[in-house]
Amino acid sequence: MAVAITLAHRAHFARRIIGDRTVLHSYRRQVQTQSQLEQEVPRGTEWTPHTGGKKSGRNFIDRMRCTAIGGAGGNGCVSFFRDVFVPRGPADGGDGGSGGDVWLEADSSETSLSCVKQWLKARPGSNGRGKSMHGGRGSDITIKVPQGTLVRQILIENKDVQPEDPGPGADRSSRFLADLETQMARRTEDKAALFVHYPRWEERNDLRGVRLPAEFKAFRWAMAHAPPLSADLTSHGQRVLVARGGLGGMGNPHFIAADDRQPHYALRGLPGQTRVLDLELKTIADVGLVGMPNAGKSTFLRAVSNAHPKVAAYPFTTLNPYIGTVAYDDAAQVTVADIPGLVPGAHRNVGLGHAFLRHVERSRVLVFIVDVSRPEPWRDLQMLRDELDLYREGLSDRPSLVVCNKADAGDIARRNYDAWRLIAPDLNLVPVSAKLDKNIKKATHAIRQMLEQQK
Ligand SMILES: Nc1nc2c(ncn2[C@@H]2O[C@H](COP(=O)(O)OP(=O)(O)OP(=O)(O)O)[C@@H](O)[C@H]2O)c(=O)[nH]1
Numbered sequence: 001m002a003v004a005i006t007l008a009h010r011a012h013f014a015r016r017i018i019g020d021r022t023v024l025h026s027y028r029r030q031v032q033t034q035s036q037l038e039q040e041v042p043r044g045t046e047w048t049p050h051t052g053g054k055k056s057g058r059n060f061i062d063r064m065r066c067t068a069i070g071g072a073g074g075n076g077c078v079s080f081f082r083d084v085f086v087p088r089g090p091a092d093g094g095d096g097g098s099g100g101d102v103w104l105e106a107d108s109s110e111t112s113l114s115c116v117k118q119w120l121k122a123r124p125g126s127n128g129r130g131k132s133m134h135g136g137r138g139s140d141i142t143i144k145v146p147q148g149t150l151v152r153q154i155l156i157e158n159k160d161v162q163p164e165d166p167g168p169g170a171d172r173s174s175r176f177l178a179d180l181e182t183q184m185a186r187r188t189e190d191k192a193a194l195f196v197h198y199p200r201w202e203e204r205n206d207l208r209g210v211r212l213p214a215e216f217k218a219f220r221w222a223m224a225h226a227p228p229l230s231a232d233l234t235s236h237g238q239r240v241l242v243a244r245g246g247l248g249g250m251g252n253p254h255f256i257a258a259d260d261r262q263p264h265y266a267l268r269g270l271p272g273q274t275r276v277l278d279l280e281l282k283t284i285a286d287v288g289l290v291g292m293p294n295a296g297k298s299t300f301l302r303a304v305s306n307a308h309p310k311v312a313a314y315p316f317t318t319l320n321p322y323i324g325t326v327a328y329d330d331a332a333q334v335t336v337a338d339i340p341g342l343v344p345g346a347h348r349n350v351g352l353g354h355a356f357l358r359h360v361e362r363s364r365v366l367v368f369i370v371d372v373s374r375p376e377p378w379r380d381l382q383m384l385r386d387e388l389d390l391y392r393e394g395l396s397d398r399p400s401l402v403v404c405n406k407a408d409a410g411d412i413a414r415r416n417y418d419a420w421r422l423i424a425p426d427l428n429l430v431p432v433s434a435k436l437d438k439n440i441k442k443a444t445h446a447i448r449q450m451l452e453q454q455k
């Protein structure tokens with residue numbers, strides 16, 4: 001028995017040491033905080049999150065850039081009917097299939113953009129074949145993104161980007177786009193490059209008088225004049241076409257004319273549309289919780305909703321936004337977003353910065369969670385309001401409620417609360433103890449009332 005316990009213990013220990021860095025890293029973070037807890041954190045302290053100096057190790061992504069490329073169209077085919085006594089039959093080349101499209105679709109089960117790859121490529125269409133066999137269409141791809149994703153196209157000025165020497169600053173996607181544009185420009189200049197030729201007929205085919213099919217011209221015009229894409233995927237199932245597949249080329253029967261009964265050329269397929277996209281997730285929750293680290297935001301979310309964010313006695317426990325749903329007795333539901341704590345100077349990227357405020361930006365109501373056991377808690381509220389306004393002018397003017405959390409924390413909390421009520425009698429203050437589940441109902445009802453007033 002003793003041996004078994006030792007082995008199990010060792011295995012666990014080994015996993016801690018060898019296992020992924022987050023395990024070790026969170027362990028180290030706790031140790032650091034333990035010592036930190038022993039000394040009181042004075043006002044004006046430079047708050048720094050203990051994330052091991054690595055913000056990017058998280059798998060929550062709320063902003064990214066990706067490139068969507070529609071599948072290329074398949075080429076048309078140059079072919080002639082042949083049979084035992086028919087050596088020079090009519091043209092019977094099939095058309096190429098068009099390329100697949102790239103779609104983005106909002107899905108309520110996704111919470112982060114980490115599932116989106118950097119290059120989103122749909123399948124190309126297949127080439128046409130003889131005996132009038134048309135090529136198949138390339139399959140589409142649909143990428144699931146969380147609800148509340150904003151999609152914007154990044155327009156790259158092509159003349160600034162030289163395809164041969166893109167310069168050190170140019171990234172891969174702009175280089176790719178520049179190459180593609182040059183290829184297209186060359187094809188347009190050189191009409192022959194738009195066609196596939198029958199073997200050894202490259203020289204003999206005279207394409208000067210050949211008229212391009214109207215469908216082909218219309219597609220190219222539509223691609224060249226497509227307006228910049230901008231979409232907001234707010235509801236489950238909403239989808240947006242981000243890159244169209246290229247048109248398949250026409251086979252040689254399309255070019256039969258009075259003066260050329262046997263055309264020895266067919267059209268190539270067109271490349272798919274390419275768009276560089278900026279995806280930004282702005283969570284859609286009715287209520288946004290804003291507060292300093294350690295104020296008890298996550299404890300409050302646990303108390304009011306079905307969510308179970310991590311709660312611990314050190315700052316920056318929450319590193320990613322959490323959404324919880326508050327269920328009222330009359331079956332009404334309200335979504336609440338908990339975000340990482342804000343610290344003085346968040347707009348200068350102190351702490352985790354204020355980028356997470358994008359997740360409360362769309363909330364109809366803001367709930368400020370203030371630790372009322374801290375000295376002069378009203379100054380904390382002012383700091384939070386200032387930081388909100390520095391992120392977006394007027395954001396702090398949203399209807400709001402101030403939750404005075406940790407009201408159970410002794411005399412100091414009571415004295416602060418009484419003083420605060422005297423200083424600001426008009427303020428919507430609700431004393432609660434999220435930890436002991438005290439007065440939570442009052443807070444949730446106040447939230448509900450504010451939301452109903454908004455309608
Ligand atoms: N006494 C008391 N302690 C509380 C109360 N609410 C939260 N706490 C404690 O405060 C500490 C921080 O709580 P969290 O909910 O993690 O705080 P947070 O605001 O989410 O912190 P970050 O995620 O770091 O921004 C924990 O140790 C909680 O147990 C309360 O009502 N009373």
Ligand SMILES: [Mg+2]
Pocket residue numbers: 297298299309310311317318338
């Ligand atoms: Mg938290």
